[in-house]
Amino acid sequence: MKLNEMRNMKEPNYTKLREVLRDPRLYGDPIMRIFAEKSELVGVPSNTYHMVHEGFWDLYCKKPATPDLTSKKLEGWINRIMLKAPAIASAETVEGDEAEGAEALPTGLPVKAVVRVRIPFKRPEPVEGDAPEDPGAEPVAKEATDEVDPDAPVDENLEEIDYEDRILGVPTQGDAYQIYVVHQVAGRLLREQIAKEFKEFLQPELAALDEEDMLTAVAKEAEQFEKDFFAVLYPDLPVFDFEKN
Secondary structure, three states, rough: OOOOOOOOOOOHHHHHHHHHHHHHHHHHHHHHHHHHHOOHHHHHOHHHHHHHHHHHHHHOOOOOOOOOOOHHHHHHHHHHHHHHOOOOOOOOOOOHHHHHHHHHHHOOOEEEEEEEEEOOEOOOOOOOOOOOOOOOOOOOOOOOEEEEEEOOOOOOOOEEEEOOOOOOOOOEEOOOOEEEEEEEEHHHHHHHHHHHHHHHOOOOOOOOOHHHHHHHHHHHHHHHHHHHHHHHHOOOOOOOEOOOO
8 A cells, every 4th residue: 555645445455444543553653653542641532533543544545424525525635635654664564463563663763852833922022221130140142042941831911923824944853863843833724724624514513603712722722732742752851942933
């Protein structure tokens, strides 16, 4: 089965794919495996995780569970999906008792740190001549960095800048390590699109729902999920936040 070429999967192949989707030990991606096994720890019920994960493949393989979606309607959506294999050595297909061997999949270069590229806030410009907080301290010039304290509380009164629909490329791999980078703009734009499509699909049930309130709630939930996800996946790694656009 080749990525981005498989569309109409016939039986018994699709049943075999379903078996793989339901068994995290057979996953080729170690991150997805941990997520599947520990989804409850990041606030996602196990049944919800499997429903969304398997639902994606139902749509990708043109086997939607609802009669409202046809293969023809899915063409535009499917053509926008580009799947990539994880950057680790592939594992042999295992079955039955041999599935235990799937636990030994290599994970590639070690992850050294987690970096979150955040949407900047509209912060007030410092007034020239302001005295330092400590009257006895010498004024210190601010370093040319956009790094922010990831544990610092966010002032809810601050507004985000009008971010652009573009993603800043960030190197994620060194000679002997890799960095886990999450770009807030990318996730935000994707979630907004999914939420709007979801609201439109569930008309008239969600017609009374204010779209702005819905997107704000989704962004807040995603922020908490992201925090819990890294706490479970990489509990011992440093997390750095940078405000970039």
